[in-house]
Amino acid sequence: MKYIKQFLIILAISFIGELIKFYLPFPISGSIYGMVLLFILLVTGFIKIEQIDDTAKFLLDIMPILFIPSAVGIITKLHELQEIWWQIIIITVVTTIIVMTVSGLVTQTIIRKKNRLKNQPGG
Amino acid sequence: MDMFTETVCWGLLISVGSYILCDYIQRKKHFIFFNPLLFSTIFSILFLIIFKIDYEDYYNKSDYLYYLLSPATVCLAVPLYEQINVLKKNIQAVCWGIISGVLASMGSILVFSIMFGFSHTMYVTLLPKSITAAIAMGVSEEMGGISSLTVPIVIMTGITGHMVSEKVCKIFKITDPIAKGIAIGSASHAMGTTKAIEMGEVEGAMSSLSIAVAGIITVICSFVFVHFY
Known part of the structure; x- marks a missing residue:
């Protein structure tokens, strides 16, 4: 029963997220609204982490395989990508590396700068 | 092929099986192309092509995985x-x-x-x-x-x-x-x-x-x- 109860809470929040998406005009997905909602409920203490912890950890653990059916769906789009597939692959790989490097280095630089300021005597 | 239209679990079995297999290979040989997500996607695609199975048919058998994606994303909180x-x-x-x-x-x-x-x-x-x-x-x-x-x-x-x-x-x-x-x-x-x-x-x-x-x-x-x- 433990897992079922926890799953109920998570499903309810997912559903509320989808309802928010239904009523608001923004192109934000219901799962993102649900994620923000769950975060707020946890921070404000309306939901205790123990009430969802086990099922949440299970769902996060199996998350990679949840993408596979959609990823296989690429085969239905192959004909549309036929002429530009190599450009698409270059763009996908190169931009992913650029974004990762830029955001990682910016974050790291700011953190290190702050730590250095904090560690300075009298700083 | 009747074998695949009359049964349900194979879609999931292929996805999960190839994921685990590739994860195992990657742990032994640190080669980035043996990525479980990439490998299981390609493996599933090849499987569909070889056995001439429609994507629709495969998707109908494994879309329950997709229904779990929204609750899983919520859990990232x-x-x-x-x-x-x-x-x-x-x-x-x-x-x-x-x-x-x-x-x-x-x-x-x-x-x-x-x-x-x-x-x-x-x-x-x-x-x-x-x-x-x-x-x-x-x-x-x-x-x-x-x-x-x-x-x-x-x-x-x-x-x-x-x-x-x-x-x-x-x-x-x-x-x-x-x-x-x-x-x-x-x-x-x-x-x-x-x-x-x-x-x-x-x-x-x-x-x-x-x-x-x-x-x-x-x-x-x-x-x-x-x-x-």
């Missing part, structure tokens, strides 16, 4: 909540990291679109490629792109992020766990985040945060970027 103190302490670095990631993503797509001489439609189809599929579809549609084409590109981005994240962090000396998480989440949404969760608690939490924040910032920035090309 859990690792974030557990690391809330890390977030509070580094809020400035985290915000600037994600913003710079979004700008780098859109800027580099702009440059590539000009370089390859893409149409405006193709440019806006690519524009939201670094963010989570559901939001990316919405952005693409809103801006006049082909949303059904945005989805496979988003997925390719996610698989790339899942594959290269460890190498990229190593090469560019991104060693701070917060920076790693932000980098992976901003570049490759929830699919990359599954890798960040494997790396560590802080990485996973920061990557989860980046999915939501980068998604929202991309929605806002796309209204500006759509006019550039």
Whole structure:
């Protein structure tokens, strides 16, 4: 029963997220609204982490395989990508590396700068 | 083939089986092309082609996995909540990291679109490629792109992020766990985040945060970027 109860809470929040998406005009997905909602409920203490912890950890653990059916769906789009597939692959790989490097280095630089300021005597 | 239309479990069995097999190979041989997500996708595609099974048929047998995706994404709030103190302490670095990631993503797509001489439609189809599929579809549609084409590109981005994240962090000396998480989440949404969760608690939490924040910032920035090309 433990897992079922926890799953109920998570499903309810997912559903509320989808309802928010239904009523608001923004192109934000219901799962993102649900994620923000769950975060707020946890921070404000309306939901205790123990009430969802086990099922949440299970769902996060199996998350990679949840993408596979959609990823296989690429085969239905192959004909549309036929002429530009190599450009698409270059763009996908190169931009992913650029974004990762830029955001990682910016974050790291700011953190290190702050730590250095904090560690300075009298700083 | 009757064997596959009359039974149900094979879709899931192939997906999970090839995932585990490849994960095992990758642990033995550290070769990034043996990425479980990439490998199980290719393996499933080959399986469908070899046995001449319609994608529709396969999808109908494994779409219950897809129904779990939304609740699983909601659960990303859990690792974030557990690391809330890390977030509070580094809020400035985290915000600037994600913003710079979004700008780098859109800027580099702009440059590539000009370089390859893409149409405006193709440019806006690519524009939201670094963010989570559901939001990316919405952005693409809103801006006049082909949303059904945005989805496979988003997925390719996610698989790339899942594959290269460890190498990229190593090469560019991104060693701070917060920076790693932000980098992976901003570049490759929830699919990359599954890798960040494997790396560590802080990485996973920061990557989860980046999915939501980068998604929202991309929605806002796309209204500006759509006019550039």
